[in-house]
Amino acid sequence: MKLSLERNAPMPKDCVLVEPEGTVFLSFMQTGFIKAVSRTRYASGDAAATGAFMVSSAQPKDGEESDAMHALTFVSEVAGDEKIVILERFNTKDDAEAAWSMVHRSLRRYVVNERRKRAWRTFLRYVGVPFIVLAVGMAMVRYLDSHNGSLEALNAIMRAAGTMNGTQASRNLSQQGMTQPAGSASATLVDTTRSADVAAVSQMASIHFGLDNQPPEKTLYVYSDPNCPACKQFESHITDLAKDFSVYVLPVAYQGDDHGKAAAALCAKDQQGAWVSALGGAVSRDGSDCLNGYTGVKANMQQFERLGFNSTPRVVSGTGFIFPEGAPAKMIRLQAAEK
Incomplete structure (x- = not known):
């Protein structure tokens, strides 16, 4: 072969x-x-x-032979x-x-x-490019409007919430022996256009998880409803975030207007344990029929509505940045680092 x-x-x-x-x-x-x-x-x-x-053809002369x-x-x-x-x-x-x-x-x-x-170039020039620019512009406006919002307006809302309900709720909860952290559940928001203008801190009813005494960029405020299935699933993300952040859960009654579980968790001696139980469907006995807890939940709900939220859970950074709806712990870490 x-x-x-x-x-x-x-x-x-x-x-x-x-x-x-x-x-x-x-x-x-x-x-x-x-x-x-x-x-x-x-x-x-x-x-x-x-x-x-x-194509051109030629005839050979008489008596001659020629190719091509x-x-x-x-x-x-x-x-x-x-x-x-x-x-x-x-x-x-x-x-x-x-x-x-x-x-x-x-x-x-x-x-x-x-x-x-030529047709494609004409289409892209007069239709495609304007459409892309319009779509990108609308997406940016929607993102800034829904997630970042107006920081100055947000500061005004937080100040109004603290004036109307926050101080009274904190006073009532302290009479029940409840301990509120120095950095409360409403963030100190700084207007970037006027760095000297620091918004007043409002004492809202909250349940603290994670690290203590963290700066605004390492502080998170979570509006959560114990009757919300998504909030139950988000609890594992709160546990994860609590390793690196100071997390304040602001109980609200957005699902079905049921204040009982959230109010009982606020009035319980072990707030963290009572909140976890509330997410599982149980109501803390030592915090049942707590008027101060109802007052705190009502104050949180008023602030929740002023911020224009229509779902739970919603997460707000101590710097005033509002994270996208449904953002997991990994995304919150990345965006918090960027801000």
């Missing part, structure tokens, strides 16, 4: 290509007589006139001068006409593709 490692020579082929600028590349290595490679380009600008590919009497030629007229160039010669007229057909098909494809490109 013999092994041949020699590469077979490629079969010569006829080739017609039209380059992007309109130059026609010709090579008839299979059927051509001259077997030349040529490049033909139409005249452009002020010198442009007429150009055409055509058929040719593919290019006839052009530039600045009043007519020129005829023989691009390739062929032994038969059929070969010459086949070569002309290849040139015709290639030029046709080139013209059709150029028209399609």
Whole structure:
């Protein structure tokens, strides 16, 4: 058995290509007589006139024999001068006409593709680009409006909430022996346009998890409802975030207007344990029928509605940034680091 490692020579082929600028590349290595490679380009600008590919045939003189009497030629007229160039010669007229057909098909494809490109460029310029700019602009406006909001307006809402309900709720809860952390459940929001203007801190009813005495960028406030299935699922994210943040849960009664579980958790001696039990459906006995707890939940609900929230849980950073609805712990960490 013999092994041949020699590469077979490629079969010569006829080739017609039209380059992007309109130059026609010709090579008839299979059927051509001259077997030349040529490049033909139409005249452009002020010198442009007429150009055409055509098949020309000649008759041999009497008593003479000659091969390749058929040719593919290019006839052009530039600045009043007519020129005829023989691009390739062929032994038969059929070969010459086949070569002309290849040139015709290639030029046709080139013209059709150029028209399609021009149509797409026109569409993108007058329709596609304005639509993309509009869509991106609307998305940015919606994001800033729904997630970041107006910091100055948010400060005013927080100050109003503290004036109306926060101080009274804190006083009532302290009479029950409840301990509120120094950094309460409402963030100290700083207006970035006026760094000297620091919003007043409002004492809202909250349940603390995680680290103590953290700066605003490491503090989170979570509006949560014990009757909300999504809040039950989010509890594992709170446990995760409590490893690196100071997390204050602000109990609200958004689902069904049921204040009982949230109020009982606020009045319980073990607030964290009572909150976890409330998420599981249980009501703390030592905190049942607690008027101060109802007052705290009501204050939280008023602030929740002023902020325009319509779902739970919702997370707000101590810097005033409102995280996207349904954001998990991983996303909250990333966005908190960026802010």
